[in-house]
Amino acid sequence: MNIGDKVRLLHGNEQGIITKISSGGRIEIEIEDGFRIPAMKSEVVIIHSAERQYFGDGVVEEKPTVATKNVVKSADGVFLCYLPLNDKDHSIYLSNNAGKNYLYMVSEVFGDNSRTVSAGTINSGSYVKLDEKSIANFEEWPTLHLQMIPINLRTEKTQTPFEKRVKFKASAFFKSKGKAPLLGKDGYVFNLTQTTKDLDIKALNEDLNSDKKTPTKPHQFERPAQSVDLHIEKLTKDHQFMSNSEMLKLQLETFEKSLDAAIATGMDEISFVHGIGNGVLRKEIHKALSQMKNIKYFQDSQQSRFGYGATLVRIK
The missing domain is CATH 2.60.40.1600 (Smr-associated-like)
Incomplete structure (x- = not known):
């Protein structure tokens, strides 16, 4: 007997393909729908090609x-x-x-x-x-x-x-x-x-052609909320398919977009809720803020509001 042989149990109706052979005469058989069962070599018999051709073997093939x-x-x-x-x-x-x-x-x-x-x-x-x-x-x-x-x-x-x-x-x-x-x-x-x-x-081509025909208008910023929640489940429903780096990228893009809108619309302050977690998002936000000239200062918010899981930004 070899891995890949089609076999049938002598004392049962199950049949399938050998997927593993262990010491002591033990084997593992994959039956219908991918389920596997253990058995002894002495408990099974190989289904030969002539028998399969005449009777049919009932084994699930590797096709849809x-x-x-x-x-x-x-x-x-x-x-x-x-x-x-x-x-x-x-x-x-x-x-x-x-x-x-x-x-x-x-x-x-x-x-x-x-x-x-x-x-x-x-x-x-x-x-x-x-x-x-x-x-x-x-x-x-x-x-x-x-x-x-x-x-x-x-x-x-x-x-x-x-x-x-x-x-x-x-x-x-x-x-x-x-x-x-x-x-x-x-x-x-x-x-x-x-x-x-x-x-x-078609719509994309129309947009590209219209951009060539009409002058570009200044970008109109919409005033963001006073507090922006950056938890990933708040930003996308597709987060279960994203890697850690992809989620962090989306969170930082949302942070930058919201901060730009806050500055452009004349807000004095804005808070970003990033949670405590492992601190990676907070660290990246603080790093970006420390390099901006139009920020008065930034600090961790009070515990009563966000449990130190947020950053308050004061804008010049």
């Missing part, structure tokens, strides 16, 4: 699996699903419940390098297994880069391809428990299309 009528569909969209195999390992699935067929490619990103995990076609109402990951190595999971190109099987409105980079934070990942669409199993589920917006090329 079409959902049966018995599976209850949930929300529309393309989903990334992490389903537990055991208390440590999770299978990663791409589930297409969007009503549209897609060409897809999923890669792991390592700086300027990448590794393609899976690529192909995923039809509407089907799912495909991408990979397996151990929760014990959660912090070491690389960024996932997903690219989706819609397929039109008839003449219809063209939909824009989309892509998503996924780098999870533990606090967001473990709060996303739900039932995986089409697979019908509990796990950690993320809707990749929920916050995706199509790029309107």
Whole structure:
């Protein structure tokens, strides 16, 4: 027996593929929907090709699996699903419940390098297994880069391809428990299309052409709130897919934009609520403020207001 052989239990109906062979005659079999069960070599028999051809083997193939009528569909969209195999390992699935067929490619990103995990076609109402990951190595999971190109099987409105980079934070990942669409199993589920917006090329071209025809008007600043909350969940609903550096960048951009607007609209002071946390955001804000000439001073706010999780800025 070798890894990859298709086998059947002698004293049961289960059948699947050998995924691991251990000492002492123990093996591990992956059965339907990616679940694994332990067994002894003496408890299984290999399903030979002639038998599979005549009887059929019933083993799930490594191609997108079409959902049966018995599976209850949930929300529309393309989903990334992490389903537990055991208390440590999770299978990663791409589930297409969007009503549209897609060409897809999923890669792991390592700086300027990448590794393609899976690529192909995923039809509407089907799912495909991408990979397996151990929760014990959660912090070491690389960024996932997903690219989706819609397929039109008839003449219809063209939909824009989309892509998503996924780098999870533990606090967001473990709060996303739900039932995986089409697979019908509990796990950690993320809707990749929920916050995706199509790029309107026609409108973009019109804006670019209008800029060439009409003089540029001075930017009109809108007076910001007296207190600006920089907690990431206040700035975007897509934070569970962002890395720490991406979140920090968005928070600093919001800080700079709000401060510029406060100065331009003649405000005397403004507060930025950044929380206590690990202090990285506070440090970056204070560093930026210390280099600005139009700031009288800045200080940590009083505990009664923000628990020292905010910075008060006095403007000249």
